[in-house]
Amino acid sequence: MPTNLPSAAEPQTPRTPHDTASDSNLKRSLKRFDITAMAVAAVISFDTIGQIATGGGEAATWTAAIALFFLLPYALLFAETGAAFPQEGGPYVWVKLALGRPAAALTTLFYWVTNPIWLGGSLVFLAAETWDGFVFHLGSGTFADYTFKLLFVWIAILTAVVSLSRGKWITTAGAAVKVLSLALFTVTAILYGAEHGFQGLATAHFAPTTAGFLALVPILLFAYVGFEAPNAAGEEMHDPQHDVPAALGRSATIAAACYLLPVLALLAVVPASKVTGIGGFMEGVRLVFGVYGPAAGPLLTLTAIMFVFALLTQGSAWMIVSDRMQAMAAADGGFFSRALGAFHPKLGTPVRTNLLSGAVATVFMLAAMQLVKGDTGAIFSVVLTVAVTTLLLSYLLVVPALVVLRLRRPEVPRPYQVPFGNRGFMACAALVYAWILVGSWAALFPGVLESVFGIDYDFTAVWGVSRTTFETFTLGTIVVLLLVGSAGLAAARRSVRDRTTP
Structure with a gap:
C-alpha cells in the first residue's frame, strides 16, 4: 500500500500504511453548518458562565476585552491555518509538520487529556448538582450520585463512538439547546429586571482591576479557546478550505455573545456576592x-434538563474531536500502540481511543470525589483549573507551530489569509501567545502574580483547599502527563523497531 507524500497543492503529513487504512474508514459528512454547530457545542461552556460571573461587574468588562484582544486574533490565526492544512488530526498535524513528531505527540496528549478530565470532573459535577437541585434528589456520595455520574460520562463517550454522520446531530441539538437556554434566560432576566428592578447593577463594579484580571483570565481564555477543534475531523469535511474560516467566524461571534449577554443578565438580577461558580x-x-x-x-x-443535556453534548463534542487528534497521533507512531489509532470500519470512529477517554474520565471522577476534601464547589474549582491548565499549556506549542508553517510553507494555498500578510499574522500570534502565557501561569500558580502586584490573596478562602492539595492536583497532573507522553513515544518507537528488525 503506497504512502502519500506531501505536495504543494495538497499538503499532507506523511502517512504510514496503518494511517492510510485508518483514513479509508473516514466519510465526508461535515458541512459548514455542522462545523459551526460542533464548534458552538464544544466551546460555549455552561460550567464557566457562573464561574465568570463570580468576578462581578468587571467580569463583563474583561469578557468583552478578551473577546476583542484575544478571541479575534485567535480566530484569524486558526481560520487561516485550518483552511490551509485540513488534514485529519488538525493541531497534531500542524505541530508535527512544524516541530516534529515528539512535540506533536506531547502537545496532543495535553490537548486530548483535558477533555476526559473536564468531562469526569467539572462537567459531571455540575450536571449532578443541577439534577440534584432541580430535577431529582441524588444526594452526595450516594449510590444514586455515583450512578448518575457514571451514566453521564459513558453516555457522552458512546455518543462519540457512533458514526459522525449520526453523532453530529447530537452535538447540533446540544448547540441549539445551549443557545436557546441562554437566550431564554437573558430575555427572562430583562423581564424580571423590568418588574423588580436591576438590583444587581447597584453593587456591580465594572471598572477593571488587576486583581480581577488575574482571577478571570485563565477561565476566560479556557472559555474562548477550542474553535480549531473541528479541524481534528478535517478529512471528514466536505469543503474545509472554504467552510472552516466561515464556520469559525460564525461560531466565535455566537460564543462571544453567549458568554457576555448571560453574564450581564446574571449580574443584573443577582448581586455578585451571591453568585457561585457551580450554581x-x-x-x-x-x-x-x-x-x-x-x-x-x-x-x-425543563430548563435544568436542557442544561444537563447541553453539558452532556458539550462533553460529546470534545470527545469527538480530541479523540480523533489522539487517535491520529497513535496511528502515526506517537503514542504507545498504533492500534489505538484504528478507526472502526463501519462507524468510522476511533473506538479504542474513545474507550480510553471514558476510562480516564471515570478514574478522574472517582479520584476527585475521594481525594479532594471539601464541598462540591471547592472540588469543582480545582478540577476545572486542572482542565484549564492542560488545555492552555497545549497552545504553548500549537501557536508557534502556526507561525513556523506560515513562514516555512508559503507555497501552500491559503483560501483565507490574516489581513496584512506576515506582519498581521505575527502580530496576532504574539498577542495570542502573550495571553496564553499569562493564563497558564495564573492557572498553575494562583496568587503569585497577585503578590508581585501587592494584592492580598487568601489561598484557602479563594479555593476552599490548601495550596498543597491544589498543587498536588495541578502540578502532579502535569508531571504525570509528561511521564505518560514520554513513555508513549518510547513504546511507539520500540514497536516500530521491532517491526522493522529482521
Whole structure:
C-alpha cells in the first residue's frame, strides 16, 4: 500500500500504511453548518458562565476585552491555518509538520487529556448538582450520585463512538439547546429586571482591576479557546478550505455573545456576592423564572434538563474531536500502540481511543470525589483549573507551530489569509501567545502574580483547599502527563523497531 507524500497543492503529513487504512474508514459528512454547530457545542461552556460571573461587574468588562484582544486574533490565526492544512488530526498535524513528531505527540496528549478530565470532573459535577437541585434528589456520595455520574460520562463517550454522520446531530441539538437556554434566560432576566428592578447593577463594579484580571483570565481564555477543534475531523469535511474560516467566524461571534449577554443578565438580577461558580447560572434561572407565575416550576425543571443535556453534548463534542487528534497521533507512531489509532470500519470512529477517554474520565471522577476534601464547589474549582491548565499549556506549542508553517510553507494555498500578510499574522500570534502565557501561569500558580502586584490573596478562602492539595492536583497532573507522553513515544518507537528488525 503506497504512502502519500506531501505536495504543494495538497499538503499532507506523511502517512504510514496503518494511517492510510485508518483514513479509508473516514466519510465526508461535515458541512459548514455542522462545523459551526460542533464548534458552538464544544466551546460555549455552561460550567464557566457562573464561574465568570463570580468576578462581578468587571467580569463583563474583561469578557468583552478578551473577546476583542484575544478571541479575534485567535480566530484569524486558526481560520487561516485550518483552511490551509485540513488534514485529519488538525493541531497534531500542524505541530508535527512544524516541530516534529515528539512535540506533536506531547502537545496532543495535553490537548486530548483535558477533555476526559473536564468531562469526569467539572462537567459531571455540575450536571449532578443541577439534577440534584432541580430535577431529582441524588444526594452526595450516594449510590444514586455515583450512578448518575457514571451514566453521564459513558453516555457522552458512546455518543462519540457512533458514526459522525449520526453523532453530529447530537452535538447540533446540544448547540441549539445551549443557545436557546441562554437566550431564554437573558430575555427572562430583562423581564424580571423590568418588574423588580436591576438590583444587581447597584453593587456591580465594572471598572477593571488587576486583581480581577488575574482571577478571570485563565477561565476566560479556557472559555474562548477550542474553535480549531473541528479541524481534528478535517478529512471528514466536505469543503474545509472554504467552510472552516466561515464556520469559525460564525461560531466565535455566537460564543462571544453567549458568554457576555448571560453574564450581564446574571449580574443584573443577582448581586455578585451571591453568585457561585457551580450554581450561579441555575440559581439565576430560579430567581428570574418567578415572572412566569405558576408555570415557573415546570419551566425550571425543563430548563435544568436542557442544561444537563447541553453539558452532556458539550462533553460529546470534545470527545469527538480530541479523540480523533489522539487517535491520529497513535496511528502515526506517537503514542504507545498504533492500534489505538484504528478507526472502526463501519462507524468510522476511533473506538479504542474513545474507550480510553471514558476510562480516564471515570478514574478522574472517582479520584476527585475521594481525594479532594471539601464541598462540591471547592472540588469543582480545582478540577476545572486542572482542565484549564492542560488545555492552555497545549497552545504553548500549537501557536508557534502556526507561525513556523506560515513562514516555512508559503507555497501552500491559503483560501483565507490574516489581513496584512506576515506582519498581521505575527502580530496576532504574539498577542495570542502573550495571553496564553499569562493564563497558564495564573492557572498553575494562583496568587503569585497577585503578590508581585501587592494584592492580598487568601489561598484557602479563594479555593476552599490548601495550596498543597491544589498543587498536588495541578502540578502532579502535569508531571504525570509528561511521564505518560514520554513513555508513549518510547513504546511507539520500540514497536516500530521491532517491526522493522529482521
